[in-house]
Amino acid sequence: MIKVIASDIDGTLLNREHRLSLENKKAIMRARESGIMFLISTGRKYKDAITVLESENLADGYITLSGAQTISSQGELLSSIPLTRDNIFKVMKCASSYPVSVILNTIEQDYMIGNQLEMEESLRLREMALHEEKRAERETGHRDGRSLIQMLKKRTVAVSTLDTLFLKGAPVYKLFIIGSNQQILNQLDCEIRQIPDIASASSYITNLEITHAKAQKGLVLRDFIEQRGYKMKEVMTIGDSMNDYSMISMDYGVTVAMENAMEQLKKAAKYVTTDCDQHGVAYAINCLLDGNIGDIRKK
Known part of the structure; x- marks a missing residue:
């Protein structure tokens, strides 16, 4: 059973116009109402990530700077891994x-x-x-x-x-x-x-x-969820680019690449959802919640 969803922002949660669609917003709200934790995992800095979601109040936590920092939903710094x-x-x-x-x-x-x-x-x-x-x-x-x-x-x-x-x-x-x-x-x-x-x-x-090396999305996500009592098999990850590779290639329960993702990422993912302009995040989440995960195209 999936208890955590972690999604990239650009090219994944947002469309090519860098906007959050109503369909994606509704799917995230539906997941959270079902008791699923929703996390943002992005290469952006925290202050750039919240410009997208701050008014939406959709995220339960943030993995930012490709894994170099984790931030709570209240903006509290939880972990930090700078370069030497x-x-x-x-x-x-x-x-x-x-x-x-x-x-x-x-x-x-x-x-x-x-x-x-x-x-x-x-x-x-x-x-x-x-x-x-x-x-x-x-x-x-x-x-x-x-x-x-x-x-x-x-x-x-x-x-x-x-x-x-x-x-x-x-x-x-x-x-x-x-x-x-x-x-x-x-x-x-x-x-x-x-x-x-x-x-x-x-x-x-x-x-x-x-x-x-320790500041990679997949590694940091694993630490984040395990500290809260979740297992990797209880996590869905969604992304589109190679800075998502670690969380798509690691053995999380459901790993999903966008249709617009880089080919190497699609090969690593267990499933491929629709394009970011076709609300691919919403499609993947709704398939999960409806018990139809098999409807997401397998790689």
Whole structure:
């Protein structure tokens, strides 16, 4: 029996217009009224996640920054797993050999290393990545990251060096790497994965998300539910991108990929629901509650 549902936000709970449909909202409310805990599991920061759901009051908890933090429904910090300074230096060194932009995520602010001109050049690269994602959206049906990139551009500031950033005392939870060439990102990804205690995933075809190895959605979700007396077989997970891979590939009771998900994620999931523009979360939840889980297409 499923007692917990954990869902990604972008490309999963939200449609391509980044809106929560009435169908998805009703299905979540129905699940919670049935006694099922509903969790958000996202690469977003908490304050960005609640902009979607705050007025809806739909979530019983949040796994944010791809697993680097867990937050209660009241906004209380429950756990925190920042990157080590040593690993930040190592990732930045790897990235310096490639034409990519690296954004360092703290809770209150996003940073880029360099002066104003270097930052402007990085913004130009990010625009190239935006256009590449839009092309991919047309060709594959996968979501593009325009709104996310625009949001990051508004709040990213330049700092001269990593040491200057560390003097501010704010932990870095995630490195967000953006490039305009998928092959280059794949090469960089292979290098980064050689660094101990690092996890690398992606939410779009033109980015990498670097966190501590323990800060992965699936691992953090397991800790969260077990601390509350639930078992993995009692959990349904829903996602669409490779930063959802850990919670889709782990042996949770019901694992569901969106129809618009990356192919590797679909292969890892036990079921595939409808597209995010067709209320795929609602379809999966309603099938579960109606006792017709088999109606969700098997991979």
